[in-house]
Ligand SMILES: Nc1nc2c(ncn2[C@@H]2O[C@H](COP(=O)(O)OP(=O)(O)OP(=O)(O)O)[C@@H](O)[C@H]2O)c(=O)[nH]1
């Protein structure tokens with residue numbers, strides 16, 4: 001993207017009258033980051049506190065004049081609204097301002113389109129974009145069109161939109177079919193790792209999910225201080241010095257008012273979350289609005305059918321807090337959250353509390369058994385070491401007798417295996 005083609009933008013918000021100034025500022029900071037991520041040059045901000053946004057034009061008549069004046073003074077090319085505008089609101093505002101309006105949903109969709117790497121993520125984003133456009137029959141604001149010079153000159157799908165909704169519908173069902181195919185092969189893949197302990201990282205964008213995955217797995221995972229750094233879920237094997245390895249999956253970050261079309265089209269990715277044995281809900285504890293972020297993430301989890309899943313909360317980035325702040329956060333967390341740990345990716349040993357919690361969660365699902373294995377059966381012995389912890393090991397002539405902690409699924413299979421003698425053990 002070339003800088004001289006950058007859109008000059010005024011941001012517009014209509015927060016509720018009773019919202020704290022701190023939260024209003026936080027929301028604007030976030031919108032600014034979103035706008036900058038999408039490549040806009042933010043020239044100004046306009047706020048109108050209201051009981052609720054104006055049904056016809058989002059902000060009131062007087063504010064529209066103020067906005068128009070501000071835009072001409074700042075030579076702004078677009079106005080960016082911190083809410084999904086209805087098709088009618090968008091159209092009215094564009095007429096009144098004689099300029100392009102972009103709403104929060106378009107902005108997020110545009111960033112997702114910029115970030116999508118895998119075939120699946122690209123299809124998911126395109127599906128969400130088409131659904132958004134379908135009800136508006138207008139061109140999408142997109143980084144692609146800016147490359148072509150000026151906004152909205154060549155948005156993808158422009159022709160379809162202008163000519164025929166049916167083409168969009170056809171494309172939408174085509175995309176759905178392709179995505180279903182991909183989802184099917186993913187679920188087959190998942191079933192094959194069913195007996196392993198699977199953990200999914202979820203949380204607000206930029207909370208530190210990928211950093212934690214990178215640190216725990218020791219592998220190269222993309223981390224950056226920007227919104228929606230990760231769009232593709234990545235799974236890595238992590239050794240946490242516990243009974244056997246875990247499979248840790250990183251997922252796309254969530255955000256306040258995440259467009260529902262996006263949630264819907266990322267459903268397959270989110271299913272992975274719903275099927276995990278355990279969720280790690282990562283929270284940036286250094287953000288003043290972490291409580292609001294936590295609620296937003298829960299809303300998305302609910303929409304994805306993963307609410308109420310066994311969860312450990314991870315209060316991350318505590319290195320950024322003073323001791324007093326950390327204490328305050330701990331007492332809030334005691335009151336608000338389920339089991340939680342405080343972590344830091346940048347401090348030496350900062351993830352140890354998380355490792356311990358994961359070890360505990362793994363142990364809780366293990367059964368301790370005493371198994372007599374024919375000496376020739378090396379595979380079962382190897383499985384015991386791979387899937388769990390071997391506590392004791394004895395030999396007689398023809399057998400290896402071990403006491404081991406292994407997942408219930410493994411115990412079940414061993415019980416069904418001819419030649420193995422399995423007993424419950426009380427050994428700790
Ligand atoms: N100070 C500090 N910074 C951290 C910590 N963990 C992560 N970060 C930084 O926070 C930023 C975001 O980290 P990521 O791991 O990319 O966050 P993410 O949750 O994967 O974000 P998305 O993929 O956008 O959802 C990066 O600049 C990290 O270096 C931490 O414990 N302390």
Ligand SMILES: [Mg+2]
Pocket residue numbers: 209210211222223229230250253
């Ligand atoms: Mg990430």
